[in-house]
Amino acid sequence: MRTGFTAFIGMIALLAIQPPAGAHPHVFVDVDVELDVAADGGLRGINYDWTFDDMYSAFVVQGLPRASGAPTEAALAKVAEAIIERLDDADYFTKAAAEGHELQATGAQHARASFADGRLRLTFTVALRAIGGAADKVNVQVFDPQYVVAVSVRDSVRVRGPSRCTHQLLRAGPLDPNDARQLDDSLRTNQLAANFGSKLATTIALDCRVAK
Numbered sequence: 001m002r003t004g005f006t007a008f009i010g011m012i013a014l015l016a017i018q019p020p021a022g023a024h025p026h027v028f029v030d031v032d033v034e035l036d037v038a039a040d041g042g043l044r045g046i047n048y049d050w051t052f053d054d055m056y057s058a059f060v061v062q063g064l065p066r067a068s069g070a071p072t073e074a075a076l077a078k079v080a081e082a083i084i085e086r087l088d089d090a091d092y093f094t095k096a097a098a099e100g101h102e103l104q105a106t107g108a109q110h111a112r113a114s115f116a117d118g119r120l121r122l123t124f125t126v127a128l129r130a131i132g133g134a135a136d137k138v139n140v141q142v143f144d145p146q147y148v149v150a151v152s153v154r155d156s157v158r159v160r161g162p163s164r165c166t167h168q169l170l171r172a173g174p175l176d177p178n179d180a181r182q183l184d185d186s187l188r189t190n191q192l193a194a195n196f197g198s199k200l201a202t203t204i205a206l207d208c209r210v211a212k
Contacts, residue, residue, distance in 0.1 A: 024186040024196075025150035028053040031142055032154050033204065036125075037161025041208030043096060043103060043128055043138045047160075050122040057120035071115050080113035080122055090144065092126045093151060095198075098138040104129040136209040143201035147183075147192055153202040162208060170203040 032049035052060070064075040071079075087093065088108065096103040111124040142151050159165045175183065179199055186192055 024147045024183065024190070024192055025144075027056045027149045028152070029149060030152050030154055032156055033140075033142065034158040034160055035140065035165075035167070035204070035206055037159060037165050037206070037208060039162060041136060041162060041165065041210075043098070043140070043206060045125055045127045046094060046096075046140065047125050048092075048123065048142075052120040052122070054118045057115065057118060060120050061115055076113040076115060079120070080111040080124070083113075083122060084108050084111045084124060092124075093142050093144050093149070094126055095141045095143070095201075096128060096138055099136075103138070136207065138206045138208075140204040140206065141198070141201040143197040145195045145197045147197040147200070151197075151201075153204065157204055159206065164210060165206060165208040167207065168205045170205055172200050172202060175199060 030051045034047040035043060036045040036047060038044050060079060061071050064071040091105045092108060094105050106127045106129050108124045108126050114121045142153055157167060157169060159167055182192060
């Protein structure tokens with residue numbers, strides 16, 4: 001049977017993905033991305049650094065055990081574990097496609113939460129299942145399909161791997177009138193079309209082709 005504290009942490013993680021009714025989105029997160037590329041040019045993993053908005057961060061740390069006024073490392077470790085567990089059900093908000101084939105997220109490692117300057121920070125690594133042979137070009141998107149969590153990929157995307165690999169950030173354009181109206185109506189209905197978040201997702205276009 002779960003302890004009260006563990007149940008409380010589980011509730012926090014649940015609210016990160018399915019918070020109370022209201023306009024979309026409910027949670028905002030700034031994301032730093034490092035693409036981990038193998039020597040053959042295959043994308044094998046993504047290192048993430050998420051920084052949550054101050055309101056959600058304050059909610060998460062409220063009631064956590066503290067030492068010297070700050071949440072304890074043990075409490076933050078449970079927060080990280082619980083949020084990662086919930087993100088696992090949503091493939092860590094990660095979609096990576098190479099030449100028409102999706103790269104499947106196989107799990108998260110090295111998850112760690114910290115709290116500073118009023119904001120919760122979560123770092124973790126998502127491993128990707130390799131496709132047969134290394135794809136020369138991969139498109140990566142980080143978004144919540146339900147647009148409960150608004151993910152903002154920062155400009156400082158990095159690539160760890162062969163020097164020939166380059167990348168571009170392709171920002172989403174304005175919503176069309178119907179989608180914009182649906183987003184406005186969510187204040188009243190708390191409903192959006194399935195996969196609405198993809199319409200606002202930034203694409204990281206990774207290119208590891210060998211120069212000819």
